[in-house]
Amino acid sequence: MIKISDRVKAIAPSMTLAMSARANELKAAGERVINFGIGEPDFNTPANIVKAAKDALDKGYTKYVSASGLPALKKAIAKKLKEENNLDYDPSQIIVSNGAKHSIFNAVFATINEGDEVLIPKPYWLTYPEIVKACGGVPVYVMATYRHGYKVTASQIENMITPKTKMLIFNSPCNPTGAVYTEAEIRKIADVCERYNLTVISDEIYEKLIYGGETHFSIAAVSPAMKEQTIVINGVSKSYAMTGWRLGYLAAPEHVAKAISSFQSHSTSNVNTMTQYAAVEALSGDNKPMREMVETFGKRREFMINKLEEMKTYGFDFVKPDGAFYAMLLCDNLYGRFYRGRKIRGSADLSEMLLEHKKVATTPGVVFGDDDFIRISYALSEEDISEGLERIIEFAKETEE
Ligand SMILES: Cc1ncc(COP(=O)(O)O)c(C=O)c1O
Structure with missing residues (x-):
């Protein structure tokens, strides 16, 4: 057997x-x-996005493209990150994958060694611990309680750090709680991550879905040092009603992006080409x-x-x-x-x-x-x-x- x-x-x-x-x-x-x-x-999925995919097919854009993503899409993502998140990334620091889930997997797989501890605020999106375990890491939970609006504090995170702690997986807005961290809360958490040199995976997939006057702030935008420690995850699934298309992306320091690009070229290669054209339209076209x-x-x-x-x-x-x-x-x-x-x-x-x-x-x-x-x-x-x-x-x- x-x-x-x-x-x-x-x-x-x-x-x-x-x-x-x-x-x-x-x-x-x-x-x-x-x-x-x-x-x-x-x-x-909005009609203009669907049309972009159809046009791509009609034009014969059905061949392999660069494993890490279509250059036009990486450029559009870099522009989005600059304009909406105040983050300066070169397109070479961006990797397009088969959904944000795949991007998270790639990020953890590229950075976690056997036995490394990964902090995960709990309640968590159920895939995080399974990805960490699949990559040989050990999930360690930090309890976000009902009493504190389902948010963890910087000191709670600091209390869970051991010499084996390598990473924090941070998700705001959060699935399942709907919690959105404020910039002030994020700055305090970033301070702990900087002091302990933790890699942060910042899952920002629900970025556009914020209500009640709150705004989104990326932990990578806290400081240049924090940006060097963070892998930003995002995608088109939730914001543009494109869950079935399967397109997510990450932005990371150059050497991390290069490592991920290498192994993606030996695993899934590029996300299907027409979806990448559709995503260019999602990010750059009419967003009404x-x-x-x-x-x-x-x-x-x-x-x-x-x-x-x-x-x-x-x-x-x-x-x-x-x-x-x-x-x-x-x-x-x-x-x-x-x-x-x-x-x-x-x-x-x-x-x-x-x-x-x-x-x-x-x-x-x-x-x-x-x-x-x-x-x-x-x-x-x-x-x-x-x-x-x-x-x-x-x-x-x-x-x-
Ligand atoms: C917090 C969170 N991150 C990532 C994803 C995955 O998104 P995608 O469909 O782009 O893989 C989901 C989907 O449910 C999610 O809830």
């Missing part, structure tokens, strides 16, 4: 896949499932559709926040999310109670029961490292948000001691 390598054996299977498979089964059976589990915009999408998310967020306020009467709680399109619904008040004779032991049970009995799909907090909540997305219509939250209230009311 073929043996699986130790590294791959260490990787956990995705619990969310089983849940979405069950939601799809119920839908196929004719049930009206409200899907709060969604991790992508429910908008189509993107702004309208963000505006719609902003309205839904307000709508959801109002409903969640009402839900406090039933023992739920939440922290106002400032970014991305997720909210965390604290529901530990239901744990230990019974629904139709079955004990709710944690977020996995709760999510499963909500799906089975109320046809509401959610993501259990346990997959993000915090069992006290379920994650609900607002990448769905106000009508569905309202109906789905009503069903959750109904479920709560039907539970028993």
Whole structure:
């Protein structure tokens, strides 16, 4: 029998896949499932971006291009980073990959050695620890609590540092919490990273999805020294409703970009060429559709926040999310109670029961490292948000001691 390598054996299977498979089964059976589990915009890719890909195909741009990315796209990314993030990168410092997930994998793979410790604020995007483990690193969690708006502080980070700590994976706006760090908070965190010479992977994929007056600030923009220690991750998936196209990118110090470029040329090579032309249009063309999408998310967020306020009467709680399109619904008040004779032991049970009995799909907090909540997305219509939250209230009311 073929043996699986130790590294791959260490990787956990995705619990969310089983849940979405069950939601799809119920839908196929004719049930009206409200899907709060969604991790992508429910908008189509804007027409001007789709057209750019079609034009590329018509022009015969279907051949290999440079493994690290189309020069025109790298130029557009460098311009974006300069104008929007105040970061000066030469196109040679930018690597285009198959989604931000792939960019993060490349960044960790290029910089982490066996046994290196990687700090990850928790709740975390579930892929971070698995990538770290796949690359031989050891994930070490820093707890971002509900009481502190799901943000970690500089001193919490400093307290977790050991001689083996090499990296911090920082994500603002954050999936799953929606937390957006302020520039002042980021500067304090950067100060610790500078003092301990930590590499920072700054995942800025939700950069455009910020509401309520907050603004995005890249940790790489803190100082020239910080920029030399940071690998900035971004992409077009969430901001331009392009999740299926698979295009992300990173910007890094020259020697890091060069190393990543080398091994990408021996693994995936270039991202499909037409998608790269589409991304040039996303970054440089008309961005009105993107702004309208963000505006719609902003309205839904307000709508959801109002409903969640009402839900406090039933023992739920939440922290106002400032970014991305997720909210965390604290529901530990239901744990230990019974629904139709079955004990709710944690977020996995709760999510499963909500799906089975109320046809509401959610993501259990346990997959993000915090069992006290379920994650609900607002990448769905106000009508569905309202109906789905009503069903959750109904479920709560039907539970028993
Ligand atoms: C925090 C975070 N980073 C990165 C990604 C991956 O993005 P992409 O689809 O570009 O690989 C996601 C997708 O869910 C995410 O939530």
